[in-house]
Amino acid sequence: MTRTPTRTAFAAIAVATLLAVGCSQKYGAERDAKKTGEAICDVRDADSADDARSAIEDVEAQLDDLGSKYALYTAEDRADIQNNLADLAEHVIQGNVQLVKQDLAVLERSIDNIREDSNEVSQAAWDGLLEGLADCTQ
DSSP, X not given: OOOOHHHHHHHHHHHHHHHHXXXXXXXXXXXXXXXXXXXXXXXXXXXXXXXXXXXXHHHHHHHHHHHHHHOOOOXXXXXXXHHHHHXXXXXXXXXXXXXXXXXXXXXXXXXXXXXXXXXXXXXXXXXXXXXXXXXXXX
């Protein structure tokens, strides 16, 4: 069976399209998740308990959105992140800078551990989240 130039061209276009869609989805996941990392920084920067609660609600809404788009984590992973965020908010409100730094480091470790068990698109999202979070951990 010989391949016609049209069939070969069609196959090449199909492969290129699939690759472009995959790259686009990874880029979108990374971009969306970076905003979530930046929102975690808003928890760190909260001036009051109300500000901290509001910032956490924003982070949780963004995590829900990421989870629905990219299936990022298990329920156990999500519970760990929620607990880490609650600790962060508590320590921000108390003004305990040392524990805030520790909480951010724990969040980074948790996210990195979750990332390692993810597919490529989810890994791109976690990379974006870590990139956004880096602005307030360094």
